Amino acid sequence: MPLASSTSLVIRYLAAHRQNQDMAIQDRITSAPDEAVIFGEEFRRDRRVVPATGSLDWDDVRVFLAVARHGSLRAAGRALGLSQPTIGRRLAAFEATFGGPTLFDRLPEGLRLNAAGEALLPAAEQLENSALALERRRAAASPALCGTVRVSVGEWAASFLARYLAGTSGAGLPSGITLELVETQQTANLARREADLALRHHPPENGDLYVTKAGVFACAVYRQSGAESAAWVTYTEEQAHYPTARWVQERLRQAGGTVALRASNMPMQLAAIRAGAGRGVLPCFIGDADALLERITPPVPEIAAEYWIIVHRDLRRAVCVRAVIDWIRRLFDERQHELAGTTPRPAKPQAAE
16 A cells, blocks of 8 residues: 555755754743854853752753753754754853853863863763653653654665655555654664664664664666766765775776766765766665666675664654554565565667667
8 A cells, every 4th residue: 555645754964963853942942043152241141140049950951961062052052953042041041050150161162061060961961861761761652653753864775765655565654654864874872862763784782772674775886878988986085984985996906997976975976877977886776776777787795785773672662663663674575676686677668670
């Protein structure tokens, strides 16, 4: 049965950290427009409106930790989805809770924890861990089969899930679930709820996580149909450690040749290969489905990519997360021949005599 049309897909490309969407903060705070970094008298004036005897607010602790981790009000605001002035006010409130001494040295390059701030950091992180554990257990206890499920993915997994979101022959995602794909080079921190689950090439080595193998992406060398270019399209020097990049480099070492393009992601490489710029390694589920491309090698076993479903154990049985995990498993099962590169390609039409 095709996926229900009301299921929506949100794809976000993030460089390092997802925006925290904790509505408990945003519901209580009206975000002001972004302003210059708050230093000196303006920051001190903001602090004076906060009573020194105020009770501790968990949202202020989150702000303290974000500033400590990111080193500036602006970066912490981006991480939490709040404006820079709001971050400054909530940091002032947190400092006032402890009698008013500043917890950061304000340097030209940003904010750095001082000795007073360093002393509070372990307790703040312990509070964060406890609060996040409660949040995960609350989410797991909810019986509602609706809401957003955020999945941490790399570029191949992102392309696979997005490509077949509406194309499964079996039952799809429930109509109340919005799938959000967050593409990053590193797996999101599932303990901090940066994502609800992950579909990644490398399983983590530690953490309170449930990990199960989803399947394997076969890949092969493709070029534009009929093109004769022997040049290669591959990853950048900074990504030379990728298995596919190492494999291409070994081919260049053994047989010689040139590199026409180095590109940092697969969509750019695909565009260049389709345009006839050269040959390159692509997942079979992408290359075999493109009528403009021809495969010039069998699937290459040594660079096949195993993919794993990863979820925090507290969220493993949450009904929405469970529904997405089951859907991913069905998708890998239904598309196993395409993933393995064993689906017969349609014959190209012969030119008229």
